[in-house]
Amino acid sequence: MKERPHILPALPLLLSALPIVIYFFFTWQYVVNIPSWDDYDFLESVLKTLETDNTGQQFSLIFEKHVESRMAFIRVLFLLSFAALGEIDIKLILFISNIALLGLLFIFFKSRSAFGNKLLFFLPVILILFQLQNWHNMIWIAATHHYLVLYFSGAAFFWLTKNSPKSFFLATLHAVIAPFTLGGGLGVPILGVIYLFSTKRIKGGVIWAAGGLLLFIFYFYNYETASQEHGLTGFLENPGQNFLYFFSFLGSILAFKHFSVSIFLGLICLSYFIYLSLNKYYLKNPFIYLFIAWILFSALTASFFRSEIGLDQSLSYRYKIYSASFLIMIYLSITDVFSFSDKLKQSVIISAIALTSILYIGSAMDALPKMKFQKGLLNFRTNHWVIHNHGLFFYNPPEANRTLVSSIQSGIYKLPQHILSVPDEFYSQRILNNETCQENGKSEIVAGFNGFIVKPTRGSHFFRLEGVVSNFKNMPSRSDAMVIVLKSESERLLFSTRPQEKMEVSIHFQKNSFNRGFIGLIPFEELDSGPYQIGLCTMNQVVLYNQFIDKTGSPVFETNN
Numbered sequence: 001m002k003e004r005p006h007i008l009p010a011l012p013l014l015l016s017a018l019p020i021v022i023y024f025f026f027t028w029q030y031v032v033n034i035p036s037w038d039d040y041d042f043l044e045s046v047l048k049t050l051e052t053d054n055t056g057q058q059f060s061l062i063f064e065k066h067v068e069s070r071m072a073f074i075r076v077l078f079l080l081s082f083a084a085l086g087e088i089d090i091k092l093i094l095f096i097s098n099i100a101l102l103g104l105l106f107i108f109f110k111s112r113s114a115f116g117n118k119l120l121f122f123l124p125v126i127l128i129l130f131q132l133q134n135w136h137n138m139i140w141i142a143a144t145h146h147y148l149v150l151y152f153s154g155a156a157f158f159w160l161t162k163n164s165p166k167s168f169f170l171a172t173l174h175a176v177i178a179p180f181t182l183g184g185g186l187g188v189p190i191l192g193v194i195y196l197f198s199t200k201r202i203k204g205g206v207i208w209a210a211g212g213l214l215l216f217i218f219y220f221y222n223y224e225t226a227s228q229e230h231g232l233t234g235f236l237e238n239p240g241q242n243f244l245y246f247f248s249f250l251g252s253i254l255a256f257k258h259f260s261v262s263i264f265l266g267l268i269c270l271s272y273f274i275y276l277s278l279n280k281y282y283l284k285n286p287f288i289y290l291f292i293a294w295i296l297f298s299a300l301t302a303s304f305f306r307s308e309i310g311l312d313q314s315l316s317y318r319y320k321i322y323s324a325s326f327l328i329m330i331y332l333s334i335t336d337v338f339s340f341s342d343k344l345k346q347s348v349i350i351s352a353i354a355l356t357s358i359l360y361i362g363s364a365m366d367a368l369p370k371m372k373f374q375k376g377l378l379n380f381r382t383n384h385w386v387i388h389n390h391g392l393f394f395y396n397p398p399e400a401n402r403t404l405v406s407s408i409q410s411g412i413y414k415l416p417q418h419i420l421s422v423p424d425e426f427y428s429q430r431i432l433n434n435e436t437c438q439e440n441g442k443s444e445i446v447a448g449f450n451g452f453i454v455k456p457t458r459g460s461h462f463f464r465l466e467g468v469v470s471n472f473k474n475m476p477s478r479s480d481a482m483v484i485v486l487k488s489e490s491e492r493l494l495f496s497t498r499p500q501e502k503m504e505v506s507i508h509f510q511k512n513s514f515n516r517g518f519i520g521l522i523p524f525e526e527l528d529s530g531p532y533q534i535g536l537c538t539m540n541q542v543v544l545y546n547q548f549i550d551k552t553g554s555p556v557f558e559t560n561n
Contacts, residue, residue, distance in 0.1 A: 012119040016126050019360065020102075023130040027098050027138045030371040033091040033416045034378045035404070036393035038142030041066055043413065044403040046078040046088065050412060068305050069183035070219060074145055088413045090141060097144035098137070100151035101129055104325070107158040111287050112332055121349050124331060127356035128324050132367035133253065136318035139371060143318035149182035149298075150325060156188050157290040160195065168204060172211070179219060187297035189215060191290055199286075238307075245307035248314035249299040253323035254359065256366065257315055269326055270296070276333065284336055288329045295326050317367075379419045386415070386454060387426050389466050389519050390502045397505035405507060408452045420456035427462060428484065428520040431494035437483055437537035445536050445543040446470055448508030453551075454521075461524040463549055466500070468508040469516045469536065482518040485535030485542055486549070488528065494537070495522050527551055 035043050049061045062079075063072045077093050085092075108125055136143040152174045159171035175192055178185030189212030196205035244263060248255075251265025273292055276282075282289040299322065306313055313319075331352060340348060384391035385404075394400035407413035431437075449467025465484060486493040503509055503517025530550035535542055 012123065016119055016123055019126050019130045020105075023101075023132070023138075024095075024098065026132065026368070026371065027095060028091075030135075030375045031091045031094045031139045032375055032378050032419065033089055034382050034419075035090060035413075036140065036142075036378060037395070038066070039090065039140075040392075040394045040400050040403045042071075042074055042078060042141065043088065043407055044399075046075055046082070047403065047407055047410065047412060049075070049079065050082065051410070063180070065223065069145075070180055071145055071182065072180040073148060073177060074141065074181070082412055087411065088407070094139065094141055094144055097141070097148060100144075100147040103151040104147075104154055105129055107154050107287075108328060108332065111158065111285065112335075118349075120353070124349075124352040124356040125328050127353075127360045128253070128328050128331075131324070131360045131363040132371075133256075133317060133320050133359075133363035134324070135367040135371050136316065137321060139374060140318070145182045146318055146321050149178055149185050150321060152178035152181055153185055153188050153294050154291050154325075156192065157195075157294065158287050160192055161286045161290070163201070172208070175208070176211075176215065179215065184294075184298035184301050186216070186219065187294050187301070191293055191297070195282075195286060195290055241311065242303045242307045245303035245311055245314045246299050248311065249302055249319060250296075250323055250326060252315050253320050253327055255315065256362070259311065259315065262315060265323075269323075269330070272330055276337070279337065281333065281337065285333065288333050292326060292329050295322050298322055382415065382419060383421060386420065386464060387422060387519075387521070388502075389500055389517075390505045397502075398507055398509065401505060402507040405450050405452070409450065415454065417455050418457050420454065421458045422454075422456055422462070422521065424459070426498070426521055427460065428495040428497060428522050430526050431483060431496060437485060437494055437540060437542050445538065445541065447536055447543075447545070448510075449534070449547075450507070451534075451549055463522040463524070463527075464519070465497075465522065465534070465549075466506065466508075466519045467517070468500075468503055468506050468510065469518070469538070470508075470510040470513040481538065482516065483537040484518075484520045484522065485537050485544065486522070486527070486532035487535060487544060488530055488532045491528070493526065493532070495520055495526075524551060 045061050045064060045066075049058050052058055052061075062075050063070050074093075074097075077096065078088050081088050081093055105126065108129070109122060112122060132138070134147075137147055138144075156171050156174035156178060159167040159174065162171075171192070175185075175188045178188045189208055193205055193208045193212060196202075196208055247266030247270070248259060248262040249266065250269040251262040251267070254265055255262035273296060276289060276292070302319065303314075334348075378393065381391040381393060385401075389401065390397060392400040392404065404413070408415065447467050447469045449465055451463055451465040453461065454464050455461045469482070482497045482499070484495045484497055486495070497518040497520040500506060500517030500519055503515055506517050509515055509517070528551075531548040532550065533544050534547045534549060535544035537543075
């Protein structure tokens with residue numbers, strides 16, 4: 001009985017920590033070290049950055065525009081991963097990016113009112129912030145920048161309102177980084193300058209105004225919108241659609257996929273901000289007021305650039321974190337704006353915990369099957385690509401192939417071995433017929449090919465060789481066997497290949513030419529140490545190329561001999 005008072009105070013702490021632990025557990029559980037969609041653009045940009053020795057070009061590549069934003073911070077995370085590990089680990093980058101939510105939690109916790117001194121009061125904030133409706137941001141690098149820009153923007157306002165030299169420096173640092181995580185971060189210096197001058201911090205205002213002007217000049221130098229449909233023209237053609245997107249964006253967190261509900265909730269959010277403005281809430285809690293104003297700015301820019309894609313996108317899972325943050329600040333600010341009796345305080349807290357608990361459970365039931373499916377689909381498509389050379393998650397399959405192959409061959413990215421599983425029937429078979437491919441052809445077989453070693457945890461290690469034969473006189477048909485020839489100083493080996501099902505996605509496909517694609521998975525146990533010169537044989541014609549493979553882990557390499 002004496003231990004009971006010690007146990008009960010620990011209960012709110014346990015309840016508060018549980019959603020955070022669950023969140024990061026599922027993040028680690030369902031994130032895979034496989035790129036998808038926009039990740040290929042980042043991977044390609046980082047690959048080019050690492051391949052060049054020109055400092056100016058490296059700087060330009062880090063800050064190059066992606067869609068409407070200059071997402072330099074994500075590229076820096078890629079480069080840091082490579083510097084620390086010797087390879088790019090997408091899973092680790094995602095996990096680190098998700099830690100931005102803990103930064104948001106910190107600044108929200110430090111901004112709570114006297115009404116919320118107890119930890120139970122803060123539990124609804126945790127349940128909203130770490131709910132699984134954010135699953136896009138949890139498992140997709142190209143979406144996690146929404147977490148990052150929220151953290152850097154919120155932290156900039158938090159430190160700016162503290163009015164000390166140290167906090168001013170921290171605010172400035174976060175304000176500079178915010179626009180280079182996502183374009184919405186440009187709203188930070190604008191709102192910061194307004195705040196500094198309105199509070200008569202003239203010196204700070206001048207510094208931010210001058211620095212902000214330089215930042216804008218740099219940001220918009222050689223800037224072009226991603227599509228002619230975006231921007232002012234699209235807004236003027238259909239302003240109603242932009243406003244619907246704006247309100248839906250603001251109210252999406254409680255609406256799930258109900259568009260009309262999200263618009264209604266968005267109207268309430270904007271009305272509440274107007275109410276705060278009329279009551280001069282910016283004097284009582286400038287951080288929350290500025291952060292809400294910034295979210296409104298982000299919603300406006302999102303509607304400006306994204307509404308043409310479709311109104312349903314305003315309900316996308318990756319955008320809900322903005323609406324969630326708005327809801328959190330409504331909850332935190334209500335305790336400042338309205339007077340409550342002790343009994344009413346308890347009712348508010350209990351009601352908030354009940355509502356956010358229902359939201360948390362509902363979001364988990366909705367998101368977990370989707371996360372499991374997405375992980376399984378990425379694993380399946382990666383194995384399919386290894387075997388068949390198509391199936392990657394990207395709108396431009398040849399570019400995805402080129403980026404992934406180049407990244408693997410250069411060593412900056414490695415396929416996750418534990419997800420690879422190749423059935424025996426897809427391995428190339430050794431051809432033992434001595435009469436096959438004995439005649440060296442006089443006609444050259446023009447071919448492009450690439451190769452790298454794959455080491456699945458289940459099944460034999462193999463060398464994946466993929467390519468396309470083009471402009472070959474008397475072009476072989478799909479029924480004619482394409483044979484890989486490997487020649488070392490001591491032996492000559494022949495292996496069967498499979499025709500590529502979609503050779504147009506191969507990086508070696510030649511437009512306006514006759515093409516014949518092939519792919520071979522050559523088992524390690526069939527090879528000695530090598531090196532082996534690579535050749536191709538079709539219709540009993542053999543051509544050896546000045547390219548080689550071996551079992552040391554090197555990709556296809558050339559020699560000057």
